[in-house]
Amino acid sequence: MKFIRPVIVFIGIIILWQLIVSLTGVAPFILPSPVDVLTITVERIDILMGHAKITIIEILLGLIFGTIFGAISALIMSYYRPARSWLLPVLVVTQAIPVFALAPILVLWLGYGLLPKVVMATLIIYFPVTAAFYDGLRRTETGWLDLAQTMRASKYNILRQIRLPAAMPAFASGLRVAAAVAPIGAVVGEWVGSSAGLGYYMLLMNGQVQTDAMFAALFILALVATTIYFTIDSLLRRLISWQNESDPSHAT
């Protein structure tokens, strides 16, 4: 039932799109009609899927590495005070320099293969994961820590059994942002230099003025990105099902 509304919105946009194309008579190489896009998607589904596979691998590897590095950085920053003053600037810099600016350099150094795209996706999600997890680790309810101390728990067990689980909701927020932005890193990497992937295919089709095929690739990319996001979101929800959620729009 909860999918009905998004589907209605989606169909509404398609109808609007078709209307604009029919009413304005815009050239197909500027804005192809939904029917054109659907036709070419079906026609070239094998090619599209081949490119999608590459992009998915880049996104997932970026997510894995970004999450691992982010989690480790957050842990080091929480437990080793000098690391804070060293790592925080690095963290901010990774965010302050747009990946778009780094992309050409990374391609220059790392070549046209998977690696620069994975690095780019990793860089783009490193910040949200680290910042959210670090925040979560620092905001453990002090009463729990007092209680654990009177129970004579070791520092390690307090981390494992109290701080880490307590930080999970914050970590999950970071991971959701990461899942939403990781495709940007991968696609930007493909634009700058590659021989495969949905971003590469879009650029290629753009050069050949095959706008309908470009839209088809865009459509697949959106599908991939939302699928990844919602898969991760539902996994996280299961992981922290103990958390109370409150709906701000709901009057209490």
Place this chain on the structure above:
Amino acid sequence: MYEKNLIKNKKTYSDINLKPRIGLKITGANLAYKNNIVFQNLSADIVAAKWTCILGPSGVGKSTLLRMIAGLEEINNSETVTTSDGDNPTQYISWMSQQDLLLPWLSVSENISLGNRLRKEKIDYAYIKSLLVDVGLDQRSDSLPRTLSGGEKQRVALARTLMEGKPVVLMDEPFSAVDAITRSRLQELASKLLQGRTVLQVTHDPLEALRLGHNIHILKGRPAHLGNVIHPPGKTPRDPTKPELRNLHLEILNQLSYASEAASKGMT
């Protein structure tokens, strides 16, 4: 029945938990935050195996006193706070606060055995079960805390305190976050289940102190010191509305209002 459980489980707990009567001794304790002196040369004796209540105006340092005994304040208290035998008290105490402090991701029975989990000890499930029966939650062993009412959560916290099996229990306004009826039931339950242990309870409610305390002290002044001990007559839990307690109640109220006036004027 609860006592029987304790005896039955004696074998599984380490020796320090079994020292039956541990009192607390505070000698010449000093504590200050920046320029704010909370305690200066504070001394007190907390009688073993009795329930001691500490009353006092808010901000006087009741909770700080408790935290200092529990070793939660960042001071070197190894000489000022000891057991009556001169031991380090932190190994003999368990802690119960105003919030239930249940971990929301652990079930009721996992929360009860939190201490064992944090110390990586073997968990005595039979004992958990008997504690659940004692606090009347034997049907809720696998529930998550968010499904419990405020009173039920505090009963789980009580069971968690008992699970620690320590001879000294420090309680910081443990019943103040629940409604009056629930509070009175909790007081009765705690009074019954903590019998025979040394209890030091901080409270702002004189009636609660009269209901539960064998000894009542009023903490007052700045730096704070403990007033003379008040011994309400009769077995606990008492009915604090009984006529013989009325005078004591008035006396406590008098002392408290005097103490809080003095505090607001900044005198000692």
